Amino acid sequence: MTEAIEQVSTADDGLMIEMVDVHKWYGDFHVLRKIDLEVKKGERIVICGPSGSGKSTMIRCINRLEEHQRGRISIGGVELTGDLKNIERIRREVGMVFQHFNLFPHLTVLENLALAPIWVRKTPRAEAEEIAMSYLERVKIPEQAGKYPGQLSGGQQQRVAIARSLCMNPQIMLFDEPTSALDPEMIKEVLDVMVELAHDGMTMLCVTHEMGFAKTVANRVIFMDEGQIIEENEPEEFFTRPQHDRTKLFLSQILEH
Amino acid sequence: MTITTVNQPSLAPPATSVGVVGWMRQNLFSTPLNGGLTLLAAALIYLLVVPFFQWAIWNADWIGSDQSACTSDGACWVFILARMELFIYGFFPTTEYWRVDLVFALLAVLIVPQFFERFPHKGWIGLFTLTGFPVAVYFLLVGGSFGLEPVESGKWGGLMLTLVLAFVGIVAALPIGILLALGRRSDMPVIRTICVCFIELWRGVPLISVLFMASVMLPLFLPEGVNFDKLLRALIGIVLFQSAYMAEVIRGGLQAIPKGQYEAARALGLGYWKSMSLIILPQALKLVIPGIVNTFIALFKDTTLVLIIGLLDILASVQSAIVDPAWGNVSTEGYLFAAFSFWIFCFSMSRYSQALEKKLETGYSR
Ligand SMILES: Nc1ncnc2c1ncn2[C@@H]1O[C@H](COP(=O)(O)OP(=O)(O)OP(=O)(O)O)[C@@H](O)[C@H]1O
Ligand SMILES: [Mg+2]
Numbered sequence: 001m002t003e004a005i006e007q008v009s010t011a012d013d014g015l016m017i018e019m020v021d022v023h024k025w026y027g028d029f030h031v032l033r034k035i036d037l038e039v040k041k042g043e044r045i046v047i048c049g050p051s052g053s054g055k056s057t058m059i060r061c062i063n064r065l066e067e068h069q070r071g072r073i074s075i076g077g078v079e080l081t082g083d084l085k086n087i088e089r090i091r092r093e094v095g096m097v098f099q100h101f102n103l104f105p106h107l108t109v110l111e112n113l114a115l116a117p118i119w120v121r122k123t124p125r126a127e128a129e130e131i132a133m134s135y136l137e138r139v140k141i142p143e144q145a146g147k148y149p150g151q152l153s154g155g156q157q158q159r160v161a162i163a164r165s166l167c168m169n170p171q172i173m174l175f176d177e178p179t180s181a182l183d184p185e186m187i188k189e190v191l192d193v194m195v196e197l198a199h200d201g202m203t204m205l206c207v208t209h210e211m212g213f214a215k216t217v218a219n220r221v222i223f224m225d226e227g228q229i230i231e232e233n234e235p236e237e238f239f240t241r242p243q244h245d246r247t248k249l250f251l252s253q254i255l256e257h
Numbered sequence: 258m259t260i261t262t263v264n265q266p267s268l269a270p271p272a273t274s275v276g277v278v279g280w281m282r283q284n285l286f287s288t289p290l291n292g293g294l295t296l297l298a299a300a301l302i303y304l305l306v307v308p309f310f311q312w313a314i315w316n317a318d319w320i321g322s323d324q325s326a327c328t329s330d331g332a333c334w335v336f337i338l339a340r341m342e343l344f345i346y347g348f349f350p351t352t353e354y355w356r357v358d359l360v361f362a363l364l365a366v367l368i369v370p371q372f373f374e375r376f377p378h379k380g381w382i383g384l385f386t387l388t389g390f391p392v393a394v395y396f397l398l399v400g401g402s403f404g405l406e407p408v409e410s411g412k413w414g415g416l417m418l419t420l421v422l423a424f425v426g427i428v429a430a431l432p433i434g435i436l437l438a439l440g441r442r443s444d445m446p447v448i449r450t451i452c453v454c455f456i457e458l459w460r461g462v463p464l465i466s467v468l469f470m471a472s473v474m475l476p477l478f479l480p481e482g483v484n485f486d487k488l489l490r491a492l493i494g495i496v497l498f499q500s501a502y503m504a505e506v507i508r509g510g511l512q513a514i515p516k517g518q519y520e521a522a523r524a525l526g527l528g529y530w531k532s533m534s535l536i537i538l539p540q541a542l543k544l545v546i547p548g549i550v551n552t553f554i555a556l557f558k559d560t561t562l563v564l565i566i567g568l569l570d571i572l573a574s575v576q577s578a579i580v581d582p583a584w585g586n587v588s589t590e591g592y593l594f595a596a597f598s599f600w601i602f603c604f605s606m607s608r609y610s611q612a613l614e615k616k617l618e619t620g621y622s623r
Pocket of ligand 1: 052053055
């Protein structure tokens with residue numbers, strides 16, 4: 001367990017994620033065009049932008065759910081290459097939360113949480129379940145441990161999904177629109193968990209249109225359009241004095257309703 | 258405003274809506290058409306089913322040892338009982354029957370726990386049934402070691418042969434089918450091509466021709482003196498044939514698993530084999546239980562085709578006994594018995610699969 005963490009930790013310059021000149025194509029379609037991004041340990045980044053701008057694609061490149069075709073991505077000083085061992089080592093340290101939760105429906109909540117620690121980290125089952133219970137308490141649903149995901153509400157499922165990632169004790173957490181599949185009354189319970197996580201110093205990249213969350217939690221807000229990072233600023237500046245016309249248009253559209 | 262001080266007594270419902278009469282009115286004679294159909298069905302039952310039971314049960318002969326015991330005009334079950342050993346053991350040496358009995362007993366002991374909700378070590382028993390048990394059966398039935406007299410496969414037959422063929426086919430076709438299905442969806446073009454070719458090749462030929470090839474053609478290609486067992490050849494043919502079907506059934510299940518499941522597994526750091534065995538296959542196999550059992554049932558019944566290459570399964574041994582001149586015309590009894598034997602096993606499999614499906618239901622639908 002310790003070995004892997006030693007291998008993937010902050011690089012000498014304190015960088016957790018480094019993307020340099022990253023490009024990606026789907027066939028002929030140029031989805032990511034020269035992405036440069038540096039994330040330090042403990043930084044909390046919110047990514048926003050219109051639909052189809054490549055936000056998901058970008059954060060999915062960080063744990064190699066998508067492969068980039070040009071440029072360089074390093075996680076904690078380890079470069080992402082085609083080497084499978086390398087990829088699996090990085091995935092252990094990078095947690096991901098999806099829009100549609102993607103819990104394993106054939107396993108109970110507790111089994112969902114303990115699975116990866118047992119099979120990937122080789123944690124003994126009893127210990128893994130103990131850790132799982134402690135994270136379930138952190139997301140405030142320990143009483144659901146024995147249920148199946150299908151028996152939980154959306155908000156509860158998403159909190160289980162967050163806890164499932166945390167059980168691997170990751171260095172970085174990626175969130176891809178974690179609240180956009182939820183009913184309004186459930187959004188807050190999920191955001192609360194994320195805010196708490198931010199206070200604990202987790203390095204977070206979060207694709208979301210929850211501007212309240214961005215204002216209170218983010219160190220930096222990134223605006224993407226057509227596969228590029230158009231603007232990048234502190235939340236205060238970003239929301240009050242957007243520089244780029246496209247950013248202004250986007251903000252006016254999402255703040256309207 | 259009225260206030261009811263006395264409770265209304267609870268009355269019995271009118272006689273026309275309850276009891277046998279009420280039920281019949283509602284279900285059998287609700288409309289003139291329904292009534293007509295009911296009468297027609299009753300007539301058919303009277304004309305067909307009653308005579309059948311009269312023949313098969315009331316008027317049948319059960320006790321005796323040869324043709325002379327069959328004096329009534331009912332079924333001659335004496336014939337089945339008298340030749341039961343042939344139908345169960347084939348031509349297995351009489352002194353070695355205990356070996357077959359032991360195999361049957363073992364199988365029963367191993368399968369019973371699977372029908373219980375909670376049985377200690379159920380998973381391990383299941384695993385042993387699929388791995389250790391076939392090995393034990395091999396040594397028990399084939400013999401030649403542990404001081405057991407060797408019994409060549411030409412002497413195997415009847416129910417025992419049918420079960421051996423079906424069990425080996427089922428136990429081997431499932432894992433091979435899983436591997437083929439995974440291979441067919443692999444990212445690696447070489448593996449994918451091999452699996453596609455294999456599946457399409459075997460699915461494209463009838464089992465009969467596979468068996469003919471295994472028994473007649475294969476020896477022509479083998480070098481002089483190399484000669485492996487006819488039963489083994491038939492088994493290999495059946496397994497390869499069935500695994501191609503199984504692969505397609507399982508592939509259907511794999512395709513139904515949402516992409517998010519693969520992604521979540523990978524994002525947690527699970528490698529290919531762990532994602533497949535812990536996350537994807539349990540869900541995919543559960544989805545296609547009806548298809549898998551359907552294939553098993555088809556396989557069970559197809560085993561009877563081995564009679565065309567001279568192996569006497571239960572149907573073939575019944576057929577060989579029917580023509581025995583020592584008995585009168587007992588073909589109806591014989592074929593009914595064979596059909597009933599198949600039905601028992603296939604119906605059990607079907608019930609088991611339904612119970613399994615119910616048990617694995619976790620209330621997730623998306
Ligand atoms: N597997 C794929 N094959 C081809 N094109 C794809 C694929 N996945 C995404 N795209 C395209 O790439 C572009 C970027 O997609 P991406 O999912 O990253 O957008 P997004 O910013 O996350 O949008 P949204 O807010 O709708 O989630 C879109 O135009 C999409 O159609
Ligand atoms: Mg997206």
